[in-house]
Amino acid sequence: MKRITIKLLAVLLIGVMLVGCSDKNASGKNKDVTVHLYTSESQDQVGEMMKEFEKENPGIKVEIFRTGTEQVIAKMEAERQSGGLVADMVWFADIDYFNSLSEEDLLEEYKSPNAEGLDESFIYNNGKYYEVRQIFNVLAYNTTQVKNAPTSWNDLYSTDYKGKAAMASPNYSGAAFLTLASIVHNDDLGWDYFKSLKENDLKFEQGNGALASKVASGEYHVVSVVDFMARNAKNEGSPVEVVWPEEGAVIIPTPVGIMKDSEVKDAAKKVLDFLLSKQGQEMFKDQGYIPVNPEVGVPENAPDTDEINIMPLDFDFLKENRESLKTGFSDIFGEQ
Secondary structure, eight states: OHHHHHHHHHHHHHHHHHHHHTTBOTTSOBOOEEEEEEEOSOHHHHHHHHHHHHHHSTTEEEEEEEOOHHHHHHHHHHHHHHTOOOOSEEEOSOHHHHHHHHHTTOBOOOOOGGGTTOOGGGEETTTTEEOOEEOEEEEEEETTTOSSOOOSGGGGGOGGGTTTEEEEOTTTOHHHHHHHHHHHTOTTTHHHHHHHHHHTTOEEESSHHHHHHHHHHTSSSEEEEEHHHHHHHHHTTOSEEEEOOTTOEEEOOOOEEEBTTOTTHHHHHHHHHHHHSHHHHHHHHHHTOEESOGGGOOOTTOOOGGGOOEEOOOHHHHHHTHHHHHHHHHHHHOOO
């Protein structure tokens, strides 16, 4: 009986030791925790940020899934339908979808210590998602192709730019969809604005990267594009000038949130903390973005934030007209 008890104790001890070693690999080091980040942001720039984060946080790996906003949402919805959402964090340009996730209680409420003193407009639903840097949709033109600089959104349908003006497709780009919603809701622009663009043979690209590249090369003379890409092209020596339209730039909320059911929430919180940290904000500035932390300043050739005229973005209009906006766009331009 005594021998049996000793054997049982030995078995139990081995089991405890195995459990204690279950988080270690063959070399005896702790296994890496992987945070799955779904994003529509620039692959190179997000990759650069996460590489620096991983240096500062050994043991945490960030796996990036990157595509256009609408494709990110489609992937998330497909995974939700199958009962296996993989994303631990989400970061893309569709504030309405974030609001829906919040309403369904799918996002983790988190008060980041690095958000202390942050403007309240950058903190959504009591910390369920955050703005980590500012993006605006503006105009940009090629200085070798354009003699008279555009000043207004209406200039996009000038006959001078017939077949030589472009924007991103709202069916792919979240920034383009928010621009569509903001302009349609503007009493002085509306759907007639897009009908005029159609008559002027407006071109489309899937994303803003192609727009910035093609206006820099001169293939397009003027484009609707996110500000940091046009600014970076100018700062790198391309013949590109940024225009802040007189009716107002379109603000593009691109929140970051943590999924409530994530099994690595503590690690995901560290990622968010890093994005809001002084180091993270400095990196955003170096990448050409306008940080949310005003103490960091703004990148080269960017205006001070209090100088920016912003076209109003009505979240209720966006929510109530999401499908009709897509239908209206397709009725004018077909599938883009």
